[in-house]
Amino acid sequence: MMRSIDGRAGLVAELDRLSGTDPVASGAPRGTGIARYLSEGLLTEAATGNREGPYWRLTLHLLQRLSIWWSPGGYALIPTMTPWCIRDRSARWDQGPESWGSPHENGYLRDDNSIIKKLPIPLNVTASTGHVYAGGKASRGFTACHIWRKLDDGGIGGSDPWIYSFMANLVWIPSPLNSLTDHHPRVQALLQATSRAIFCGHEGISTAAYTDYAWNRLIPHGVPVPVEPRLDVDNLAFFEINSAFVERRLVYLDKFVAGADTVLAGRPLSTKLVSSRYTAGLPLLDPESVQKFRAMLHDYAHAVRAGL
Numbered sequence: 001m002m003r004s005i006d007g008r009a010g011l012v013a014e015l016d017r018l019s020g021t022d023p024v025a026s027g028a029p030r031g032t033g034i035a036r037y038l039s040e041g042l043l044t045e046a047a048t049g050n051r052e053g054p055y056w057r058l059t060l061h062l063l064q065r066l067s068i069w070w071s072p073g074g075y076a077l078i079p080t081m082t083p084w085c086i087r088d089r090s091a092r093w094d095q096g097p098e099s100w101g102s103p104h105e106n107g108y109l110r111d112d113n114s115i116i117k118k119l120p121i122p123l124n125v126t127a128s129t130g131h132v133y134a135g136g137k138a139s140r141g142f143t144a145c146h147i148w149r150k151l152d153d154g155g156i157g158g159s160d161p162w163i164y165s166f167m168a169n170l171v172w173i174p175s176p177l178n179s180l181t182d183h184h185p186r187v188q189a190l191l192q193a194t195s196r197a198i199f200c201g202h203e204g205i206s207t208a209a210y211t212d213y214a215w216n217r218l219i220p221h222g223v224p225v226p227v228e229p230r231l232d233v234d235n236l237a238f239f240e241i242n243s244a245f246v247e248r249r250l251v252y253l254d255k256f257v258a259g260a261d262t263v264l265a266g267r268p269l270s271t272k273l274v275s276s277r278y279t280a281g282l283p284l285l286d287p288e289s290v291q292k293f294r295a296m297l298h299d300y301a302h303a304v305r306a307g308l
Contacts, residue, residue: 042055066177076202083297085115086161086164088158102281108293149182169218196219263282
């Protein structure tokens with residue numbers, strides 16, 4: 001039976017292991033306060049010109065040791081995993097009327113990261129010999145973090161269905177470290193440089209148009225890419241993509257295409273599409289929007305299958 005990995009517990013264990021020799025690790029909170037603790041330490045170091053100080057070294061170590069990335073091989077097969085949904089935080093009850101799972105006016109299902117964070121649950125984690133995660137499955141205590149939250153053109157990455165679940169835009173880290181990836185520019189630059197090192201050059205031939213589009217939104221052509229430190233790619237942990245994972249993604253794509261076909265033919269949907277709200281809302285959309293949505297998903301499924 002595959003070993004279960006708890007991201008929170010793993011973070012505490014790593015801090016405890018380091019505490020005997022690292023006073024910054026020894027003083028670190030073992031709960032949600034650690035992101036603020038590290039962020040304040042990084043700001044102090046930056047203000048004094050000490051960009052390679054003990055807070056930065058600990059941050060690097062924790063992200064190196066405890067992050068999990070998608071595999072380049074999986075990226076070559078299905079670079080965007082759920083192009084039928086977008087992130088729309090306003091769909092949750094605390095932002096307005098509860099409407100998670102309802103369709104956006106352009107057909108895409110409104111998600112709040114719930115669908116994204118469940119994607120790797122069935123997958124094994126692979127890593128170099130001796131890595132703390134090797135041979136396990138990420139079961140709890142992790143947050144799915146978007147590496148590029150805001151785009152250079154002013155857009156929000158999650159609002160683009162080809163960016164939201166783009167493998168190169170996602171990393172799983174222990175949940176207490178989550179806010180570092182949202183609010184600390186140097187950590188964001190570190191993860192972005194690491195993503196480029198992992199994925200660029202591993203594009204699939206049949207899905208190249210989709211990866212080109214995504215990278216051009218993340219790093220527009222002609223914009224200089226800053227030289228930043230990155231994590232050691234050879235010693236990271238990765239979700240191992242298998243044929244069953246790709247097939248499940250294709251099954252979902254086919255369901256959405258079939259559902260759109262049913263709606264466009266004027267027939268009622270006989271089975272639920274992910275959520276009751278989506279199933280009820282899709283027939284109410286403008287047919288031209290449904291047709292466009294259907295065509296994009298159909299073409300992408302065809303491109304993925306061509307690369308298998």
